[in-house]
Amino acid sequence: MTALLSEKTISGPVMYAKEITKTYGDKTVLHGVSAQVLEGQVLTLVGPSGSGKTTLLRTFNRLEEPTSGEILLDSKPLGKRSRSDGGYGDDVQQLRLDQQRIGFVFQSFNLFPHMSAAENVWHAPVRVKRENKAEAVGRAHELLGRVGLADQADQKPATLSGGQQQRVAIARALAMRPRLLLFDEPTSALDPEMTSEVLRTIQGLAEEGVTMVIVTHEMAFARRVSDRVVVMEAGRILEEGTAEQIFSHPEHERTRRFLSSLE
Amino acid sequence: MQFDPEFFTESLFSPSAPFLRGLMMTVAVSVISMTLALFVGLLVAMMARSRFFALRTVAGLYVWILRGTPLLVQLVLLYMGFSAAGIFAFETVSIAGISIAGAVQAAVVALTLNESAYVAEIVRSGLETIPKGQVEASQILGMTAISTMRWVILPQAIRTMVPPLGNTFNQLMKNTSILSVIGVQEMFLMTQSISSATFRTFEIFCVAALYYLLLTTIWTVIQWYIERHYNHKVGLPYEIPLVSSTVRVLRSGRAGLARSPREETPKEVLTP
Numbered sequence: 290m291t292a293l294l295s296e297k298t299i300s301g302p303v304m305y306a307k308e309i310t311k312t313y314g315d316k317t318v319l320h321g322v323s324a325q326v327l328e329g330q331v332l333t334l335v336g337p338s339g340s341g342k343t344t345l346l347r348t349f350n351r352l353e354e355p356t357s358g359e360i361l362l363d364s365k366p367l368g369k370r371s372r373s374d375g376g377y378g379d380d381v382q383q384l385r386l387d388q389q390r391i392g393f394v395f396q397s398f399n400l401f402p403h404m405s406a407a408e409n410v411w412h413a414p415v416r417v418k419r420e421n422k423a424e425a426v427g428r429a430h431e432l433l434g435r436v437g438l439a440d441q442a443d444q445k446p447a448t449l450s451g452g453q454q455q456r457v458a459i460a461r462a463l464a465m466r467p468r469l470l471l472f473d474e475p476t477s478a479l480d481p482e483m484t485s486e487v488l489r490t491i492q493g494l495a496e497e498g499v500t501m502v503i504v505t506h507e508m509a510f511a512r513r514v515s516d517r518v519v520v521m522e523a524g525r526i527l528e529e530g531t532a533e534q535i536f537s538h539p540e541h542e543r544t545r546r547f548l549s550s551l552e
Numbered sequence: 553m554q555f556d557p558e559f560f561t562e563s564l565f566s567p568s569a570p571f572l573r574g575l576m577m578t579v580a581v582s583v584i585s586m587t588l589a590l591f592v593g594l595l596v597a598m599m600a601r602s603r604f605f606a607l608r609t610v611a612g613l614y615v616w617i618l619r620g621t622p623l624l625v626q627l628v629l630l631y632m633g634f635s636a637a638g639i640f641a642f643e644t645v646s647i648a649g650i651s652i653a654g655a656v657q658a659a660v661v662a663l664t665l666n667e668s669a670y671v672a673e674i675v676r677s678g679l680e681t682i683p684k685g686q687v688e689a690s691q692i693l694g695m696t697a698i699s700t701m702r703w704v705i706l707p708q709a710i711r712t713m714v715p716p717l718g719n720t721f722n723q724l725m726k727n728t729s730i731l732s733v734i735g736v737q738e739m740f741l742m743t744q745s746i747s748s749a750t751f752r753t754f755e756i757f758c759v760a761a762l763y764y765l766l767l768t769t770i771w772t773v774i775q776w777y778i779e780r781h782y783n784h785k786v787g788l789p790y791e792i793p794l795v796s797s798t799v800r801v802l803r804s805g806r807a808g809l810a811r812s813p814r815e816e817t818p819k820e821v822l823t824p
């Protein structure tokens with residue numbers, strides 16, 4: 290079995306988001322939020338609807354451009370290149386390279402419908418990273434096997450169930466050998482039966498030490514899988530701690546209320 | 553009523569050499585113009601999506617003018633107007649031993665320009681049917697804008713573009729009949745000259761109508777295969793009977809330009 294992760298680098302957080310703010314027009318949806326994930330850890334973002342979880346997660350790979358603040362990937366500013374004057378400047382090419390190292394799994398899968406499951410997985414390694422095609426195809430099948438879809442490799446997304454599609458999407462993200470995987474409510478578009486198969490897959494990754502940030506409304510899952518939990522409310526961090534702290538001994542009355550509202 | 557059945561069947565089943573040459577001209581001019589228009593139209597559609605205001609403006613003007621004026625006027629302006637003003641004249645040229653009359657060149661240019669404006673609009677609205685999530689998925693995999701277009705957007709958008717593109721090609725084939733005004737020896741002009749030589753106007757124009765119908769019907773069948781091919785590619789079934797699809801294509805003119813696949817496919821799959 291090949292390693293899921295890209296080679297380890299210096300210790301320190303894999304990703305550090307520093308004082309992220311985001312405004313749409315005159316509406317501020319993130320008020321200087323900071324968060325970090327350490328190597329091999331799982332961070333989950335929970336909170337009421339509209340609290341800014343998706344927006345925050347999407348700034349982590351600059352799919353959403355923060356209004357201010359900084360994202361560090363392995364201690365280097367994401368999508369920036371050092372300038373001669375010692376500072377950092379935006380660089381489109383660097384951003385593309387950095388984004389390749391951050392996998393993203395969407396709520397609505399966003400598979401490429403005209404490609405088979407396997408092609409979805411090997412496409413970017415071959416066309417973007419210029420990996421050897423035969424090897425990439427082999428690895429795509431291996432990854433599909435790993436998410437329990439060895440038999441579906443040649444199927445088009447339209448013929449797969451939602452849960453299967455989401456597992457293909459996870460394999461597609463893994464194929465890039467990411468440093469970090471981001472999930473935005475990976476199961477909220479799924480029926481309950483399919484939810485568990487996807488959550489099992491994600492939990493498997495967590496056990497193998499894949500570094501992840503997960504936005505979810507599945508509290509039982511969050512409790513099982515998280516090293517750290519961030520509770521958000523109205524664009525701010527309400528409370529942060531280990532899964533045990535947040536779920537068993539929440540400090541804030543509002544955290545308690547939020548958690549009990551989900552039971 | 554005067555109807556010469558013998559002349560009719562003769563003209564229909566063993567058409568004269570001039571008539572056949574006219575038919576070939578109609579097919580050749582249509583196919584060449586459409587092929588060129590696909591490239592030009594794609595280019596204009598890309599310009600219309602450009603980051604640069606100037607390019608978007610040029611594309612907008614191009615489509616506005618070419619779709620807002622009659623093909624007949626464009627044709628005459630290009631072939632006769634420009635030369636009358638001493639700006640430009642199409643001369644007979646010879647390529648690989650075949651001499652091509654100036655009128656034929658003007659016809660191809662005019663049809664290409666006119667058609668490309670329609671193609672550009674079809675491509676533009678076809679590209680818009682691709683959900684934003686597809687672009688985001690490409691972006692996070694590190695794909696450039698060009699490879700996203702090449703590998704993700706175009707292959708999907710083509711499926712939604714084929715029906716309107718096919719319909720506009722159908723229209724184009726019929727529109728070639730107006731090329732007769734600048735003396736292109738296509739099927740209509742040939743029919744006219746047979747008519748004035750034989751005075752069998754009714755019979756020979758019935759024959760011409762049947763040949764136009766044959767051309768558009770053959771194209772409809774080809775289009776059906778192309779549509780099926782692209783639906784297979786995204787794993788969709790495509791079980792519309794050929795006959796009802798023929799009727800649909802023949803009925804719809806340029807009106808059905810921007811049908812999205814979502815409102816189209818399921819309905820057709822359901823109605824046998």
Ligand SMILES: Nc1ncnc2c1ncn2[C@@H]1O[C@H](COP(=O)(O)OP(=O)(O)OP(=O)(O)O)[C@@H](O)[C@H]1O
Nearest residue numbers: 313316318336337338339340341342343344345474
């Ligand atoms: N493109 C946008 N333009 C304007 N406002 C936006 C935009 N995207 C998000 N918002 C607003 O930002 C706030 C946070 O949205 P976000 O989607 O991040 O919340 P969320 O915590 O992910 O909610 P949910 O649990 O419902 O997914 C919401 O009030 C939303 O209306």
Ligand SMILES: [Mg+2]
Nearest residue numbers: 342343344474
């Ligand atoms: Mg959300």
